[in-house]
Amino acid sequence: MINLIPANTTDLDYLWELVSERNKWFIKLRYAAVVMLASLYVFIVFFSGEKLSNIQYKGIIAIFILTLIYNLTLSYIFNSGKIRNDIRKFNPIKFAFLQIVFDLISLMVLVYLTGLINSPFYLFFIFHAIIGSMILPGRLVYGIVLAVLMIFSFLTLSVHFGLIDEFLISNTGSIVNLKTTYVFLNLISFWLMMLVSVMFSNNLASALYKRDQQLIEAIYELELSEKEKQRYVLAVVHELKSPVSAIVSYLNLLIGGIAGEINDKAKDILLKMKKRSEESISLTNNIIEVSKVKLLDVIRKEKIDPEKLVTEVIDKIKDKFSGANILFTYDDERETERAIYADESLIKILFSNIISNAIKYTPSGGKVTLKISDSEKKDKLLISLSDTGIGIPPDEISKISDEFYRASNVKKNKVEGIGLGLSVVKKIIEQHDGSMKIVSPNNKSNKDNPGTTIYIEIPYVG
Amino acid sequence: MNKQNLGKIMDKKILIIDDDPDIVEALTLLLESKNYRVYSENDPGKGFESAVSNKPDLIILDIMMDDPDDGFFFFKKLRKNDINVPVIIYSSVSNALGFDFGKNEMIGAEEFIDKPAEPELLLKTIEKYLNGKDK
Numbered sequence: 001m002i003n004l005i006p007a008n009t010t011d012l013d014y015l016w017e018l019v020s021e022r023n024k025w026f027i028k029l030r031y032a033a034v035v036m037l038a039s040l041y042v043f044i045v046f047f048s049g050e051k052l053s054n055i056q057y058k059g060i061i062a063i064f065i066l067t068l069i070y071n072l073t074l075s076y077i078f079n080s081g082k083i084r085n086d087i088r089k090f091n092p093i094k095f096a097f098l099q100i101v102f103d104l105i106s107l108m109v110l111v112y113l114t115g116l117i118n119s120p121f122y123l124f125f126i127f128h129a130i131i132g133s134m135i136l137p138g139r140l141v142y143g144i145v146l147a148v149l150m151i152f153s154f155l156t157l158s159v160h161f162g163l164i165d166e167f168l169i170s171n172t173g174s175i176v177n178l179k180t181t182y183v184f185l186n187l188i189s190f191w192l193m194m195l196v197s198v199m200f201s202n203n204l205a206s207a208l209y210k211r212d213q214q215l216i217e218a219i220y221e222l223e224l225s226e227k228e229k230q231r232y233v234l235a236v237v238h239e240l241k242s243p244v245s246a247i248v249s250y251l252n253l254l255i256g257g258i259a260g261e262i263n264d265k266a267k268d269i270l271l272k273m274k275k276r277s278e279e280s281i282s283l284t285n286n287i288i289e290v291s292k293v294k295l296l297d298v299i300r301k302e303k304i305d306p307e308k309l310v311t312e313v314i315d316k317i318k319d320k321f322s323g324a325n326i327l328f329t330y331d332d333e334r335e336t337e338r339a340i341y342a343d344e345s346l347i348k349i350l351f352s353n354i355i356s357n358a359i360k361y362t363p364s365g366g367k368v369t370l371k372i373s374d375s376e377k378k379d380k381l382l383i384s385l386s387d388t389g390i391g392i393p394p395d396e397i398s399k400i401s402d403e404f405y406r407a408s409n410v411k412k413n414k415v416e417g418i419g420l421g422l423s424v425v426k427k428i429i430e431q432h433d434g435s436m437k438i439v440s441p442n443n444k445s446n447k448d449n450p451g452t453t454i455y456i457e458i459p460y461v462g
Numbered sequence: 463m464n465k466q467n468l469g470k471i472m473d474k475k476i477l478i479i480d481d482d483p484d485i486v487e488a489l490t491l492l493l494e495s496k497n498y499r500v501y502s503e504n505d506p507g508k509g510f511e512s513a514v515s516n517k518p519d520l521i522i523l524d525i526m527m528d529d530p531d532d533g534f535f536f537f538k539k540l541r542k543n544d545i546n547v548p549v550i551i552y553s554s555v556s557n558a559l560g561f562d563f564g565k566n567e568m569i570g571a572e573e574f575i576d577k578p579a580e581p582e583l584l585l586k587t588i589e590k591y592l593n594g595k596d597k
Contacts, residue, residue, distance in 0.1 A: 238526060238554065241554050242482055242554065244578075245482075245485065245554055245577045245578040246482055246484035246485050246488065246578075248578035249484070249485055249488035249489065249578050250484065250488050252488070252492070252578070252580065252581045253488055253491050253492060253581075256492075256581050258491055258492055258495040258581075259491065281578070
């Protein structure tokens, strides 16, 4: 059996998605067609003064009902999940094929009942030929179109030569009375129209499809090389870190007097060396973090209780607060306990980043407040972290999450800065369909330490 | 510290496995200054032999070493061979990568310490595991 898959397909999933999308569209379109058929019927019967034969009345109503029924059935099958994205199983392409065959049969009956080459509807065959070309492989479309042409021609000629009954809807001349050459001319031009339509639309569709595939491949390669680059950065950064780690290890020996007593002045210098080396390490750590987040295309999300997660984070980080002499408070103001759908380790990185930032930019004796609550519409978890720190100038808030960017006042206040932290936070929030807002100052009365509040929203489950 | 305790510490053997000779030297100097007996190796293969023959009381292990065997591999091999000595992973990849290497998670080493660590933290952690084993 033919598998109906276009020859140059490289990405099957993409093909299934594309065809499914069109299948859905056809089902909707068919409802419209049924409504049009019904209104046409009403128009012909009640307004046009046409006289239809008994068979025509019943036939058109039968087509109307049957089309409605098979469309409901198709719609049911489409939504039931019985269509599998599998070449060997009942897949979207086979479903599309089924739809087109049904449509052509009912259209053929309608056209026969309304006069064949005299029918106003027979041009709809061209429409179906074009649609078929959009989904089905070329050979199959040609097959279908040839079948349609042959049946149509056979019926027309049979009527012309008086072999079967003729149905007309207007006073158009009977096919029986037409000259045979005229009937042939009519049929030949219909054949040409159909075949040329299929040829053009088929070529167009396959060219478009090929372009699509190339585009997808190009994007994929781009992503791959981006990842490769990040991996390289990761390796380089690790290599950069190693020598500094060794330096700090030796410095620790000297400072600790393990390699022999040193005088205070030398010790002071060694401490400065250590501080600068550690700055370099913390910077490389941040670069690693950014790379890591970018590498994390596959994140493992699961239902997480935010309260539990926040408690764990606080547990780890609370020593830092006492070390920096900052008062830390935490409030849970949620009305109900609901879970978020998140990657636990990423959310922990998020928290440790924003909290570390708050500690870093808040002077000794300051306050940091973490609050979790429901968002305004109650559909999201709202995390807000306020500090009484140096704040962020308004014109720089928009720039703050750019990689490597540090607000200019960070330098002024001589706090070792991490611009990278917030870009990590931003990336993580994006991966969780959340949003972030930074408000600074949050306390205008204090000029030196106006403070900053970060608001983060992450959707609740369900 | 009385003499008895000092004697005990002198008996304690620590094995360092790290491919950076400077890290090994700095660590060795630090630990020897606290009277530990220190063995060291620069690759996990020799490290394993040393773990078997010297029977250390504690191992300090790096993660990212030259292929094919890294620290994780060494650790698994150790446990597979039923050598249940406490292992402190001393590496620059753990926290920096945001991995939460908690106790018994991932590979189940006793402790993860981010490189470079303060000597006090290292010594405190080492003591914790060496004393804990005595009890």
